[in-house]
Amino acid sequence: xxxxxxxxTTTPQANLRGIFAMLAGMATFVVGDAMMKLISTRLPAGEAxxxxxxxxxxxxxxxxxxxxxxHKLAEIPKKLLMMRNMGDAGGSLMFQSGLSRIPFADAGAIxxxxxxxxxAGAALFLGEKVGWRRWTATVVGLLGVxxxxxxxxxxxxxxxxxxxxxxxxxxxxxxxxxxLPVGIxxxxxxxxxxTAISLCALLLAxxxxxxxxxxxxxxFLVIPALCMLLGQTFVVISIRSGDVSTVVxxxxxxxxxxxxxxxxxxxxxxxxxxxxxxxxxxxxxxxTLLREQKLRRLARRAAQ
Numbered sequence: 244x245x246x247x248x249x250x251x252t253t254t255p256q257a258n259l260r261g262i263f264a265m266l267a268g269m270a271t272f273v274v275g276d277a278m279m280k281l282i283s284t285r286l287p288a289g290e291a292x293x294x295x296x297x298x299x300x301x302x303x304x305x306x307x308x309x310x311x312x313x314h315k316l317a318e319i320p321k322k323l324l325m326m327r328n329m330g331d332a333g334g335s336l337m338f339q340s341g342l343s344r345i346p347f348a349d350a351g352a353i354x355x356x357x358x359x360x361x362x363a364g365a366a367l368f369l370g371e372k373v374g375w376r377r378w379t380a381t382v383v384g385l386l387g388v389x390x391x392x393x394x395x396x397x398x399x400x401x402x403x404x405x406x407x408x409x410x411x412x413x414x415x416x417x418x419x420x421x422x423l424p425v426g427i428x429x430x431x432x433x434x435x436x437x438t439a440i441s442l443c444a445l446l447l448a449x450x451x452x453x454x455x456x457x458x459x460x461x462x463f464l465v466i467p468a469l470c471m472l473l474g475q476t477f478v479v480i481s482i483r484s485g486d487v488s489t490v491v492x493x494x495x496x497x498x499x500x501x502x503x504x505x506x507x508x509x510x511x512x513x514x515x516x517x518x519x520x521x522x523x524x525x526x527x528x529x530x531t532l533l534r535e536q537k538l539r540r541l542a543r544r545a546a547q
Contacts, residue, residue, distance in 0.1 A: 261485025265493040268477030273351065273500035275470025276342060277508060282463055283343035286454055289447025291464065292339055294456055296441020298468035303434040312428040316435075319427055323419055327432070328439035330416030331475075334409045335440045336447065341405030346511050351501025352391050352521045353406040358491040358528050359384040360414040365487040368418055376534055380527040387523030390516055417491070420482045429483070433475045440471075492528040 282291050307313050342350045359381045366373035392403045423432065481490045498521060505511045513521065 258485035258489045261481040261483075261490035262493050264477045264481035264484060265490050266496050268474045268481060269494055269497040270500055271470045271477060272474040273497050273504060275467040275474060276338075276351070277347060277504045278463065278467040278470070279339055280342050280347055281508070282460065282467075283339075285460060286456060287447070287451035288339045288343050289336070289444045289451050290453045290456070292335060292444035292447075293441055294461065295464045295468045295471065296437060296444065298461070298465055299437050299472050300434075300441055302468075303430065303437050303472050307428070307430050307434045310428065310430060312431045315427055315431055318424060319431075319435075320424075323422055324435060327416050327419040327423070328436055330412045330414075330419060331436040332412075332439045332443035334412035334416060336409075336443060337405045337412065338409035340447070341402045341409065344402035345400050345406070346505065346513070347509060348501050348505035348511060348513050349391060349403065349517060350406050351497055351505075352513070352517065352524065353388060353403060354410060354413075355495055355498060355521075355524045355528070356384070356388045356407065356410045357413050357417070358494045358531075359524075360410065361417050361487055361491045362531055364414055364418045365421075369421060369487065371487060374534075377531050380530045380534070384524045384527030387520045387527065390520030390523065393516065417478075417482055417487070420479060421487055423483070425483070429476055429479045432479050433472060436475055437472065492531050495525050495528045498525055 279291060279295070286294070304313075338350070338354070362373060362377060363381050365371040366378075388407075392407070393399050420432070481493075484490070502513070502521075505513075
């Protein structure tokens, strides 16, 4: 039986805009994550996230006020806003906690489980049509992630489970983002998420020994703060512009950036098993993308 064809509800131009926004968002996030890992040698994860938020929050709320968008908060369903911010905050806290404990490239690779889960979630919760081929690609991608994590082996680190948990939170965030009303400004979504992440970072305070930051620490955190704002904005634009199953596979561009920065900054090269897992995850995502494009071409021909 042929795989169902997705509904042609999104224009090619909108999908292209979503793809470019996702590429930009991934590059921005990887740079910001690298800076956060570097600062983790001086400051605990929760403190670094909170201080980053102190820098980012005034900027994003200033923009929101200047654009006269704050009044639109009342138009966002409270349940959706709470769920999205919960996903964003939970994902950020767990990822940064894991990132400070495992190699940068490994954390970035595990994070690529997110597109596969979003594809599955879009079918289960958003009604997007995903056929058996893409379901198979999702399962294969999961096996690739297991090769990266290697549970039960000497190479396994419990901190990698924090990154897996971050992926689950991020999947919820991305699916909820798709359900937000179209008229809600992106800057407002980014502002509420930034605030939620920053305040929730205080939940880690009882479990960490906070260190008084220097002026140099604050200056260093300016870059990841800006990267967080730009990255979130790009991802929100991407998810809301194109079909989830079309734009999300472009998250895999983060793998290349993670590998490059991991080598340049930490001189770390993943072993053969990890590289195999990364290749499997990336191949599964690329297949999902190519399959989606083929179905769209068939749908356009049938409509002519």
